[in-house]
Amino acid sequence: MAGSGRLALGTLPVPGWVRGSGPAVLSRLRDTAVVRPGFLSAAEEETLSRELDPELRRRRYEYDHWDAAIHGFRETEKSRWSEASRAILQRVQAAAFSPGQTLLSPVHVLDLEPRGYIKPHVDSIKFCGATIAGLSLLSPSVMRLVHTQEPGEWLELLLEPGSLYILRGSARYDFSHEILRDEESFFGERRVPRGRRISVICRSLPEGMGPGEPGQPPPAC
Numbered sequence: 001m002a003g004s005g006r007l008a009l010g011t012l013p014v015p016g017w018v019r020g021s022g023p024a025v026l027s028r029l030r031d032t033a034v035v036r037p038g039f040l041s042a043a044e045e046e047t048l049s050r051e052l053d054p055e056l057r058r059r060r061y062e063y064d065h066w067d068a069a070i071h072g073f074r075e076t077e078k079s080r081w082s083e084a085s086r087a088i089l090q091r092v093q094a095a096a097f098s099p100g101q102t103l104l105s106p107v108h109v110l111d112l113e114p115r116g117y118i119k120p121h122v123d124s125i126k127f128c129g130a131t132i133a134g135l136s137l138l139s140p141s142v143m144r145l146v147h148t149q150e151p152g153e154w155l156e157l158l159l160e161p162g163s164l165y166i167l168r169g170s171a172r173y174d175f176s177h178e179i180l181r182d183e184e185s186f187f188g189e190r191r192v193p194r195g196r197r198i199s200v201i202c203r204s205l206p207e208g209m210g211p212g213e214p215g216q217p218p219p220a221c
């Protein structure tokens with residue numbers, strides 16, 4: 001038994017919202033790809049979606065930019081938040097970032113329509129630092145991480161509405177991330193039907209880059 005996958009998994013409880021290609025990758029990414037289901041209370045989810053919906057509805061969904069990672073989306077970079085939302089964002093900051101990390105401001109808000117999806121990509125290292133933290137609203141979705149050098153190594157995260165995910169270190173730099181399109185939206189055997197999904201994404205700045213420096217990041221980095 002010693003050294004078997006079963007024993008390794010036995011000593012490493014894998015939560016129900018994470019799947020992976022094997023025990024090694026699950027173990028390796030345990031602290032760098034983290035999901036916290038139910039991070040938001042129902043009231044907090046409501047606060048955020050009520051505040052964001054009217055701003056997003058003023059924009060049109062975008063499609064088929066030939067090289068773009070995201071399809072069927074609209075987005076905004078938001079710097080003015082209600083007091084209630086600021087309190088939520090502060091909770092995200094405390095949960096996901098270390099005191100030494102400076103956050104990129106404004107906050108990235110992304111609205112994916114039901115058939116919208118995000119192709120595999122690694123966020124620009126020029127503009128985004130070591131940590132990415134995202135809240136998911138409205139629809140569940142599956143985020144897949146694939147090792148950029150070893151495509152057989154992957155992880156899938158089930159992102160329920162109200163959950164927070166955190167990608168840092170190796171999960172952020174060595175793995176691409178994507179949000180599966182509706183037709184491919186399965187978590188193992190479980191079908192995860194996609195509806196409209198709003199995400200609120202906080203990122204750290206690259207080390208050594210001050211918040212007010214020139215060379216501001218592009219909208220989606």
Ligand SMILES: O=C(O)CCC(=O)C(=O)O
Pocket residue numbers: 110118123134177179199201220221
């Ligand atoms: O919607 C998300 O949670 C992730 C978005 C993303 O990967 C990006 O904007 O770079």
Ligand SMILES: [Fe+2]
Pocket residue numbers: 121122123177221
């Ligand atoms: Fe990304």
Ligand SMILES: [Mn+2]
Pocket residue numbers: 123220221
């Ligand atoms: Mn991006």
